[in-house]
Amino acid sequence: MSHIGFSVPDLRESVRFYRRVLGLVVQDELEDGAVRLGWGSGHHVVELVEGLKGLRHYGFEVRDADGVAGIGARLRAAGHQVGALDRRYFDCNAGAPDGITTVDPDGVEVHFHTEVRRPGESVADTGRRPVKYQHITLGTADLETMVAFYVDVIGFRISDQLDDGRFAWLRSDRDHHTLAVVHTGRGGDIDHYSYDLAEWADFKTWCDRLTEEKVDVTWGPGRHGPGNNLFVFFDDPAGNHVELSAEMEKFHDDRVTYTPRRWKPIPNTVNLWGGQLASWRRTSEGR
Structure with missing residues (x-):
């Protein structure tokens, strides 16, 4: 797993919760009002935006060679629409990966991207913060x-x-x-x-x-x-x-x-x- 995006009724309360309880830190605040949180360095884990409760997107990091290209080819062959994942979606300091976006059978946006930097992952007081998503x-x-x-x-x-x-x-x-x-x-x-x-x-x-x-x-x-x-x-x-x-x-x-x-x-x-x-x-x- 790479990252997940939610819309939440109270953005400020949710950000406070993820910082206070799960030990995540705010890494970026986007022009559309979304807030990204993560381990403090590297790629973000959670993206929150204010709105009705819902799952907005979720993403996978693909680590095998040519894995993203292979997934894209299979998606197109099966008749699925495939787009390029906007690199602005990622913090350039986290690796600016190549990626694709599609929707799953229920219409939720899914991201597949190449490996990114996660130096903050697995480096934690495990009683205060999880190891990884x-x-x-x-x-x-x-x-x-x-x-x-x-x-x-x-x-x-x-x-x-x-x-x-x-x-x-x-x-x-x-x-x-x-x-x-x-x-x-x-x-x-x-x-x-x-x-x-x-x-x-x-x-x-x-x-x-x-x-x-x-x-x-x-x-x-x-x-x-x-x-x-x-x-x-x-x-x-x-x-x-x-x-x-x-x-x-x-x-x-x-x-x-x-x-x-x-x-x-x-x-x-x-x-x-x-x-x-x-x-x-x-x-x-x-x-």
Whole structure:
């Protein structure tokens, strides 16, 4: 994952939240009123602009040689519109990458760009700031089409899925999932997005910190089945679900043949520790 853009009802409050709670810093303020935040140096992570709550765009950094060109060619061959990603979108000090833009099957803008500088990433007091932006989970009314777009056109691989076809986890690198897709009944939605922590001990520190900052923990701590990662959730001021995660399962596709697992659509799949669910999460069996 590279970056994500939201429209939020109260820009000033959201900027304060991301600075105070997640330890991000303001890197740029754009002419259209958008504010970009990141690790303090290198490419930004979050872009916020005032407006009705919504997902405006999300982006991927493509690190393999000629990867962006290959994605662009496959998109065009499949009949998708592809544009050049405006380099003014990036801080020139972060590398001014080459990139393309398109829209996903639900009409949300997606960016793919070459590698950028991120010297501030992974250099932090992990009890005060996450290590990196890890993954996004999209909500959709047509999971099959969204998964086909990312697997058949973009080049992701399926790691795991639910038996009922309502959740799929996709990978683009060693991590179990960079992208997940869940059926929510509506498109152009975001279910949640996630930051990586370093280790289990950080979760105690973060839960204490969230309490001190008067931010409610809305789910967890727990451990997911697919991905086997530890998690805790809370909401930003706009109501976006934010996850902190650690110990994500790793894949080494050059060393093993892997068949995607199919999990039962029950609470204990998405939370191995007793099956407790968040208020917004449902499974087709068991609850």
